[in-house]
Amino acid sequence: MTGIDSQNLPISKDGLIRRGFGLKDAIADELDELYVSDIVQRIRDNDYQWEVNGLRFRLAREFGFCYGVDKAIDLSFETRRRFPDRRLFLTNEIIHNPRVNHRLLEMGYQFLQGQYAAGNELDSIRPEDVVVLPAFGIEQRLLARLRQIGCILVDTTCGSVVHVWKRVERYAREGFTSIIHGKWRHEETVATCSHVTQHPGAHYLVVFDKAETERVCDVIRTGRVSEQLARDFVSAASPGFRFDQHLSRIGVANQTTMLSSESLEIAEMVRQAMIDRHGAAYAAENFRSFDTICNATQERQDAIKEMMRQPPDLMLVIGGFNSSNTGHLCELTAPHCPTYHVDDVQRLISPTAIEHKPPMAHDLVVTHDWLPPRRPLEIGLTAGASTPNRVIGEIIERILSWSS
Template sequence: MEQTYFRKGFGLKTQVQPVIDAEYHSRLVDRIRDRGYTDVFGDVTVRLAREFGFCYGVDRAIDYAYETVQKFPDRRIYLVGEIIHNPHVNQRLREMGIHFIYASDDGSFDFSHLTSDDVVLMPAFGVTRRDFDTLRTLGCVLVDTTCGSVLHVWKRVESYARDGFTAVIHGKYTHEESRATASQVTGYDGGKYLIVRDMEEAEIVCDFIARRSRRLSAEEFREHFRDKATPGFDPGRDLGKIGVANQTTMLANESLAIAARIREAIVAGHGEEYACESFRSFDTICSATQERQDAVEAMMARPPDIMIVVGGYNSSNTNHLASMCREHTVTYHIADAMCIDTGTGALRHKPELDPHAPEVVTRDWLPEGPFELGITAGASTPNNKIGETLARLLAITGGL
């Protein structure tokens, strides 16, 4: 019988690696890194964050996608959603013949056109238990690129559900990873989850836990979290025992603060002894996300004059890097090098955290005279896109 599930690739890395290196490599980035992450180009001193760009999980997902195309040249290959949140990488996969299956507005996928002859790639974010079960039932060949850090979170929320704890997940309820993580509790009888976006939403939850004056009534609570919680979630019933987890790309400090705040509310409402027995929390921010955030924090100890953050506008970890930088210096989050107009010098960028916020155009954004430029990139941004960005900017300043 043909094997239909793969999580460790196909042993074709040596064949595909030269192609991947050629497509995503940057000599300019290598030069700056080799010179201690700082280099001078005319009047511009470029400082590169010490951790940036592709992480291990992204590398692995891309490797498996390329290996899949090599392994199954005569089969239809589909991808559930996007492999990662980078438009250039996803476009390259389309050019290689991979067909994308996108979710409807409610997050569901239509697999009705798939057959057992098809090959299906699961993205680095993972898929929900329901989608996984559907694909297995169809008999498709499944290539699972789910990141190991995401799997680590899944194990945590599964343990919560198994032991009767509600999983409170710090994340974005529309994000593929958060949906997939939340779905892991459904394999257990009575499993519950609640997704909170930020401290403001966490405080709404804490009102009920601490039995204090509430911002929302129970009915308003259910309506507010209608799409962010297990169907039929009852705050009076389902917030007794809580385990905290998070989408791996959220801001680490915010996740830790939310967990601490929820524990404080449990102590206030039920006492310390109860909290020791009925609260669990594990730091499930992925190491790559943490390293990139730490590198930005270190750079901001002596902020550059301006900061460029390169990456997809729908990339959670990239948006968080931009948010961190904005607290210290003038920061521009751009999708790629094409956002820099070498003719006029104008810059297109996304000023807000909302991935759907429109780009704005800023002119005369470069400082006069010598200045320091900092640059970093999200975990889904390839080095060639960072290098192309620097090349276009330095063409304006005369540094190249």
């Protein structure tokens, strides 16, 4: 790396920077101004509720920024301060929140992939550039290429994601195929899969839900593989994956932000299918499962389940539309009360119109008369792990501005 020794950087043995540069105090005011909300803090201090003008706001007891997101944001802001004159790149979105990513764009970060990329090619990276790796981690191949270039690499990968990598690598070393409950396109799962395939001969298969798992279980039970099945899973399986060969020893893991109850059910479905085919003794030897949902996801889901014991009149779930953990929070609230997933305050167009993403849907819709005029009215609020409290606070303020 260019001039790296003289710069006294906190570089790990593997050449990546994972610790801050001692600039936490220097960025504290900026982060507070951008992401902290006094109104949210007041509600939290008031036992997570606040009543005003007949409106009762109720906050889930766990919501918003998680430890991994905090670290990723801190490190990316510190990196800007530490390298004011260098070109800064992000391999993709640092986390799934539009406001945070836009801010990084404003700070001069250039994105190499994803919706914020503006045609920046990997080949344009030079050794003196600084490249930040997002909280989801990156593919091994991309990491190898960046190492080859010799640029400064700042790694914000969350420790909980690294935990999943270690799990699937262990499966791979021991000759188990990894079945990963996740979204095969999601950055985290793409990175996880690359940790499997770095082991020669190791394989993975990504299943999104119970319906997909049932199709895989059918193969395990019967040994019958249709061409259609192989086609449907082609993007979700490792290169060279054979349904008829690579499902005899299986280890289950999951993307950190999936619905935990579903992940547990999926592991049990696979285990049961192996027992049906080969018997309990074989399954005990050749099936492994490890719940790799992260604590932050689990706590936010548990808090929502608790809240839904007494559902509010409506629920606002706040977070990026591509945020997996936010989407799952919506799935948990939607059976209990009208649920509106919004990513930022401007989606609340007026008391009679809201633009939002319905649970499990791909496209945004506008719903009219979403905010009933009756009082009292209880509005529940939660936010995904990548949502700044400032966004929640602005949403509360907008609703209040209509009711004064």
